[in-house]
Amino acid sequence: MIPPLRVLVVDDDALVRAGLCMMLDGIHGITVAGEAADGDQVPAATDRHAPDVVLMDLRMPRVDGITATRRLRGRPRPPEVIVLTTFDADENILRALRAGASGFLLKDTPPAQIVEAVRRVAAGDPILSPRVTRRLMDRAADQAGAFQRARDALEVLSPRENEVVLAVARGRTNAEIAAELLMTVATVKAHVSHVLGKLGLDNRTQVALLAHDAGLA
Structure with missing residues (x-):
């Protein structure tokens, strides 16, 4: 039997975490391995829960998602990271992708698309929200x-x-x-x-x- 994909949910908003966990835990083949309320908790949570995919908020009070993602990428066999944001113009999204995230989603993404994103990044395919991909790539090219x-x-x-x-x-x-x-x-x-x-x-x-x-x- 193929083991379920293990997901770590990282967000400083308890309601957002609860919503994501409730949604993902009801999906066949996916399990929420653990939660973290800030980027500074990610290394320990990763060691404890061994996730395949991390859903990472960008804006957190102590260690932001960009820094947490970069730290994860420097570890042996790191999990894949999908960054989450509320704002489609947030320039930090591009920095997160450069830091090693496998993609990003807006927090208002439909649940079915979030589930598909988790499965795709675990299989090695990137996920980029269509609404903001072009804007972010254009900004990168303008540098x-x-x-x-x-x-x-x-x-x-x-x-x-x-x-x-x-x-x-x-x-x-x-x-x-x-x-x-x-x-x-x-x-x-x-x-x-x-x-x-x-x-x-x-x-x-x-x-x-x-x-x-x-x-x-």
Whole structure:
């Protein structure tokens, strides 16, 4: 039997935590492994509960979600992180993605989409809320020198790896990339792994942001 996905819910609002926990605990194949009320509690909670996915609030009083996410990414075999925010213009979301989060959702996202997000990031696919993706990526591309730095970084990749990067930037899953580029899913996973290693990135979300900075998506 496949064990359920373990989720850690991190939010300083007790009502938000309770709502997320109640919603997720009623879903087959998902269990709420634990809760934390602030980013400073995340390391201990992660050690105690061994989550596969962390739902991370951005704005917390002692340690914010960006710092907590960055600290998690520096640990061995870290869980995937989905950051949560109330504001679609919050520029800290982009910083959280750069810190290693696998994506973000607005707190008013329908429950079914939150469940799908948990499953997708656990499977290695990023989740970016459609309402704010373009705005955040445009802001990243506007940063001075971002275009040239991204272009230079991608030059280390092979032509095939660049094709995979473009497909990742377009939001394709591994199966969709395999069908599009006529290769096996295992080969796609190998290419993605090589891309992450060559570029020094943590996940597919960061690959997509880099591709956008380079003007490829």
